[in-house]
Amino acid sequence: MFVSVKVRLILLFAVPLLLFAGTAVYLLQLIGSNTNRLSDTLYETAYRSTVSVLSSDRDMQQALSDYLQIRYANLPAEEEKATLADYRSKVKTINAAIADAMDIMKQNGLEKLADPKSGQTISEIMVNFQNGFRVWSQQASVTLQQEKINPEQESVLLAKFRQGRDSVGAFGEIMTKYAEDETGQIRKDTKSTSTTVYVALIAIWIVFIGSGA
Incomplete structure (x- = not known):
């Protein structure tokens, strides 16, 4: 079928423009999808959980400080009462x-994320936390009611x-690596998809021109 030169020229410019427009829309959708994925990865999981863990690490140190002050510092009654209240809080x-x-880990199916060094999963690390800090806090609360100080008992408590x-620290390391891995994969996927789209676009354009429009 004969196609006039004018129509050919129109098609020669119109088709690539449509292809580029379609590509632009697709890439914008891809960027939007990756932005949502980053939001889920970095904020909903990594950021929120890491903030909780880091604040816990700070509070744990303060709880230990409160315990040691009550146990060894011979505080005035009012100060001891306030320190005990802070410890419990x-x-x-x-x-x-x-x-x-x-x-957050359970909601996102991340309980099986593992520490690259120890191989321990999030679930296992949380069990260690339970057996460590929670046992310490329960036993420490009982010990605070005792006047006599038992060095051996205090040593066992400190180990707990x-x-x-340590469990809190391991949790933080896992989430840091998770965020790095996810963002790295998103960048890789975006680059790979963009390259594929542009190669396909060029190939279609070459075929279109070669066919004589």
Whole structure:
């Protein structure tokens, strides 16, 4: 079928423009999808859970400080009362924050994420936390009611505290690596998809021109 030169010229310019417009729309949708994925990865999971864990790490240190002051500093009655109240508040806040972080993991199916160094999963690390900090806080609360100081008992308690704090640190490391891996994969996927789209676009244009429009 004969196609006039004018029509050919129109098609020669119109088709590539339509292809580029379609490509632009597709890439914008891809960017939007990746933005949502980044939001889910970095804010909904990594950021929120890491903030909870980091605040817990700080509060754990303060709870230990409160405990040691009450136990060894011979505080005045009013100051001891205030320090004990702060200790109890910190313990409650820590347990709630860690529970919140674990809920985020469960909601996003990330309980099986593992520490690259130890191989421990999030679930296993949280069990270690339970066996560490929670045991420490429960036993420490009982010990605070005792006047006599037992060095051996205090040593065991401190080991439990360190176990809990190490678990918090391991959790933070896993989430940092998770965020890095996810953002790296998103960049890789975006680059790969963009390259494929542009190659396909050029190929179609070449075929179109070669066919003589």
